[in-house]
Amino acid sequence: MSxxxxxxxxxxxxxxxxxxxxxxxxxxxxxxxDTYVQVMAHLNxxxxxxxxxxxxxxxxxxVLEEFGVSGPQVEEFTSRHGSDxxxxxxxxxRIRREVEVLHGVQPPESQAxxxxxxxxxxxxxx
Numbered sequence: 001m002s003x004x005x006x007x008x009x010x011x012x013x014x015x016x017x018x019x020x021x022x023x024x025x026x027x028x029x030x031x032x033x034d035t036y037v038q039v040m041a042h043l044n045x046x047x048x049x050x051x052x053x054x055x056x057x058x059x060x061x062x063v064l065e066e067f068g069v070s071g072p073q074v075e076e077f078t079s080r081h082g083s084d085x086x087x088x089x090x091x092x093x094r095i096r097r098e099v100e101v102l103h104g105v106q107p108p109e110s111q112a113x114x115x116x117x118x119x120x121x122x123x124x125x126x
Contacts (some may be wrong), residue, residue: 031069031077037091039067039074041098048099 031039046059064070081087097107 031073033091035067035069036074036077037094037098039063039069040091040095041102042066043074044095044099045102 042063043060046063047056050056050059064074081091101107
């Protein structure tokens with residue numbers, strides 16, 4: 001069952017805020033939707049995997065470094081698009097499916113064949 005638009009948005013805002021609390025960089029620039037989905041999925045996966053451990057903060061920082069983004073960039077994307085519940089709900093669904101792939105769950109054929117929305121695929125050579 002997927003979270004409603006408000007719950008999904010709240011989760012995204014909390015994750016973005018946790019990045020800032022973790023002391024992640026301050027590089028400027030805009031994120032595209034695909035990068036945002038990948039970063040948030042990997043951050044969510046890292047949070048699930050390393051919650052309440054000494055590796056929690058370093059795991060979040062490693063994800064941001066891997067994708068070449070900063071906490072403020074993620075927060076800016078969330079702030080800029082957060083007032084569009086349809087977009088944020090669609091992105092949350094993509095993030096949720098990507099986290100499932102990171103956990104080893106194979107996407108259904110219909111999702112894997114959608115060229116614009118392939119869970120598990122990294123775009124931009126990452």
